[in-house]
Amino acid sequence: MIAARPFALVLPLLLSLLALSAHAGRRGMPPDVPQVYAKECGACHVAYPPGALPAVSWRRIVDGLERHYGTDASLDDASTARIDEWLQRNAGTWKRVREAPPQDRITRSTWFERKHRKVDAAVWQHTSVKSAANCGACHPGAERGYFDDDDLRVPPGLPARYRGAWSGD
Amino acid sequence: MTFARSSSRRHRTVGLLCLTLALPMAGVRAADTTPAQQLARWSAAAGASGDAARGRAFFTSRHGAEWSCASCHGDPPLAAGRHQSTGKTIDPLAPAANPAAFTDAAHVDKWFRRNCKDVLARECDAREKADVLAYLMELKR
Secondary structure, three states: OOOHHHHHHHHHHHHHHHHHHHHHOOOOOOOOOOHHHHHHHOOOOOOOOHHHOOHHHHHHHHHOHHHEOOEOOOOOHHHHHHHHHHHHHHOOOOHHHOOOOHHHOHHHOHHHHHHOOOOOHHHHHOOOOOOOOOHHHOOOOHHHOOOOHHHOOOOOOOOHHHHHHHHOO | OHHHOOOOHHHHHHHHHHHHHHOOOOOOOOOOOOHHHHHHHHHHHHOOOOOHHHHHHHHHOOOOOOOOHHHHHOOOOOOOEEOOOOOOEEOOOOOOOOOOOOOOHHHHHHHHHHHHHHHHOOOOOHHHHHHHHHHHHHOOO
């Protein structure tokens, strides 16, 4: 259909713009992830979306990389500065993220605990999960900053009695 | 999770595509060295050739603390390992199982420094590195 063609061409562009504008806000991963962030911060854990913590938490984390949750994660000055700048620019400003969680841990945030309140303690410790930091165990899009409730998966081998949290919010 | 809940599925698919294109390749290596060159470098610094048997013992020992190298890298490290705190998958360490292993000198130095501190609470010396690499290079799939 000839009449549909211009729309077919323009629609993907519009959707791309919509997606980009959404990512400029609090959701998911911003489109301009620095290579050094993905490489260094994403080496030991998911490269967390900057919107998950307030700027004050990110600043403390970046300033204390030599004592980073039990490990020395220090980087050269240029890498540290690049990561700091990007995290500060993209830090969470939305209502629930305004307050720094205890120890600047995403998993201790009020919103995180509320969203995961139905997840049994045994689930976090299951061999296919191991840690609340292992977002990808249940959120297949975690590495790309996608944490949609619709896209949850049950970690392999999780006993049926613990699967209640996957049946809806 | 709250950050992405309100996006529609179509919106999300396009966003995913954008991100896939925008995300850098985290696994890129400079490929400026080889495992054999690294072994030669540490053997020279230690004044002795790396010893594979000693390297294996070092790799699998907890050194009086909680972790060994093998805790995260596996024993033997011929398959993907797993970070013991975060659960994140770690590429296989042995060159036989991972052609990118020990091919970027800065990467090698950084991870020896960090991981030795995690396991031994100090940096490894040249002899220890030579031993470990001799062990790793001996492993076959």
